[in-house]
Amino acid sequence: MGKDDKEETGFGFKDRAKAEDTLRLLEQHDMNYRRLTVTGLLRRAKRVLTMTKAEDKIKNIKEAMEVFENWLADLNKDKTDKDEKRTEKKETKVEKNGDDKESSSDEEMEERPAKRDLPADKVPNLGFKDVDAARNTLKELEGRDPDYQQLAVKGLIGSAKRVLTCTRDETKLSNIKEAISVLEKFLDDFDSLHLSKQNNPYLSLGIVRTAAKLAGDNVTDQQKSFIAAYASVNGEYKRLRTVKAEGSDKTWDIVRNSVLKELKEKHAEAKLFSEKDEPTSEHLQLLLWAYSPEQAKVKKVVSETKEEKNEGESRKRRSSARDEESSKKKKE
Known part of the structure; x- marks a missing residue:
């Protein structure tokens, strides 16, 4: 990745913070692009290590590589788990008849809520139409994950600047520009205070x-x-x-x-x-x-503990369904 590409995308591997920031920036892209980008950055980082003698730089790059390697490891683990689940479902379908397949579908719906049934993942009431909207945005973001605060504000600034290009009303233009100033000051303070270090990444x-x-x-x-x-x-x-x-x-x-x-x-x-x-x-x-x-x-x-309750209920429902089907066949 050339110098111009780094400046344009913001991706990099100079240290752990840069690697973590890269992963946050990649969240807006599809998974295949994210995987290819991280793999490419790892290759470049390894090449840079062979040409670097400064101990502090080597240490920082290795820490960045660890961030990327852990991300890829988690990604591969998730893929493996999904593949295993798909295999189990296929094997189950082969063993079951048509009526049981319908029952299996119902079980899956009960065990795994649809995405649309889950709460939203974005904070509401964020905006940039004027200074008050910008200040309210920062108030809504207060106390939340620093990484999310930064990402949300950057996104709003980007949207605001796009709106400026298609707005002719002078009052609206002035209001949005003032709002952008408020949001950009937040980002300046965010960087100077190193608030990204206060982020608390989630474990599974x-x-x-x-x-x-x-x-x-x-x-x-x-x-x-x-x-x-x-x-x-x-x-x-x-x-x-x-x-x-x-x-x-x-x-x-x-x-x-x-x-x-x-x-x-x-x-x-x-x-x-x-x-x-x-x-x-x-x-x-x-x-x-x-x-x-x-x-x-x-x-x-530390190993992961899977929820066992639904699995137990599923086994009971499957067993009940088989017993009922067997009883029907005997009567016939």
């Missing part, structure tokens, strides 16, 4: 379930409510932006960030893993909020 729902099992009775009611909310959106953390916490006007993403800020300060010097590479009690308190300062290691040493 399966790891959170495992943490809950390991924590035993040391799971608070608030943590249980968070885990239930996380499960209600199928582990799609972006949807927590529109799900309000119980007894609160704030959504779960804001509540989570607030709690994690206190926990990270409280356990700043705490040991995260035992000698057996098991999460310590302090670490578990972070994991219960789907967060860890050592995400890469957690993904390697």
Whole structure:
């Protein structure tokens, strides 16, 4: 990727922060483009390493590569899981007759809510028509994931600038330009204060379930409510932006960030893993909020717990359906 391409796309691998920013920018593209881009960046990073002697640069590039490699590993894991599920469905269909296939379809609908039934994954009431709208936007974003704040504001600025090219009303033009100034100042402050470092990336729902099992009775009611909310959106953390916490006007993403800020300060010097590479009690308190300062290691040493309730109910329904069919055949 040449210099001009880097400046135009914003993609890069100079350090961990740049790699994470690259993944955020890629979210607006389709998955195939994201995979190809990350793979290409990894190849370029490896070539750069062979020509670099500065220890600090080598360290930074290797950390960026780790971010990309973990992303690809998670992507491949998801693909493998989906392939296994598709294989299981095909095998089940071969064993079943037509009536049972219809029953299987009903089971799948019950176990996996349709996307349209899930909460939205974008914060509402964001705008740029004037200064008040811009300020209200920043207020709506306050307390949310810093990465999402930055991405949302960048998106609004881009939309605002496109609107400017097709607007002739002088008042509207002036209002939008003032709004853009407010939003751009936010981005300037965001960079100067290094707010991206305060982002709390989410761990998978399966790891959170495992943490809950390991924590035993040391799971608070608030943590249980968070885990239930996380499960209600199928582990799609972006949807927590529109799900309000119980007894609160704030959504779960804001509540989570607030709690994690206190926990990270409280356990700043705490040991995260035992000698057996098991999460310590302090670490578990972070994991219960789907967060860890050592995400890469957690993904390697902590297994995921799948929800067993629906699987049990499915087996019962399938068994009942077979028994009923067998009874019908005997009567005939």
